[in-house]
Amino acid sequence: MLKKISFTVNGKEVSLEVNPGETLLEVLRKRLGYTGVKKGCAVGECGACTVLIDGTPTDSCIYLAVWADGKEIITIEGIAEDGKLSKVQEAFVEEGAVQCGFCTPGLVLTTTAMVQSGKKYTREEIKRELSGHFCRCTGYQNIIKAVEKSLED
Ligand code: FES
Ligand code: FES
CATH class of the missing domain: 3.10.20.30 (Beta-grasp domain)
Structure with missing residues (x-):
């Protein structure tokens, strides 16, 4: 029904x-x-x-x-703000955290929620937050850098 x-x-x-x-x-x-x-x-x-x-x-x-x-x-x-990439999207581009892009929407949304929480995250905590996301292309290092950049004040 x-x-x-x-x-x-x-x-x-x-x-x-x-x-x-x-x-x-x-x-x-x-x-x-x-x-x-x-x-x-x-x-x-x-x-x-x-x-x-x-x-x-x-x-x-x-x-x-x-x-x-x-x-x-x-x-x-x-996620874009006034037709422009959000701070998180910019960080992913700047850090080269996007290759095929299949995982990127999910990662950007999870990172956006982290930014919106206002919390501070250590590198280990970032890895834990991202543990539900698989990326077959980037090797994760640039993704983690992009998340760190997104979380900068
Ligand atoms: S498609 Fe939903 S977690 Fe993989
Ligand atoms: S950029 Fe290809 S799966 Fe992550």
Whole structure:
């Protein structure tokens, strides 16, 4: 049985009917066109599908769309500020932390949540925060540098 849900994506209100088994990843990519949300493993292991749900980085491949009812979703498409790359996006570019780019939306969103928390992170804590993200290209060093740069005052 279909269920009607409403939520916001990047500040825009959305209402639609979803199947109880439909994931937020499927709804965002296939029905709403937010293809910056990447489908990697689809079992909650790689972090490519990360979005912010009420500010918390979440694997949208294992999050049912019905759970998003009433929530605020941010995808990579909603991160730019006034048409310009955000500070986090700039840091990823400057530090060469992007190669094929498949993991990048998820990493940028997790880093954005870290910046928004206002906390200070050691290098070890940064590694722990990023542990849910797999990158097959960069070797992680530049990603960690980009996160450190993003967290600078
Ligand atoms: S696609 Fe969701 S964690 Fe890999
Ligand atoms: S840049 Fe290719 S998977 Fe990370």
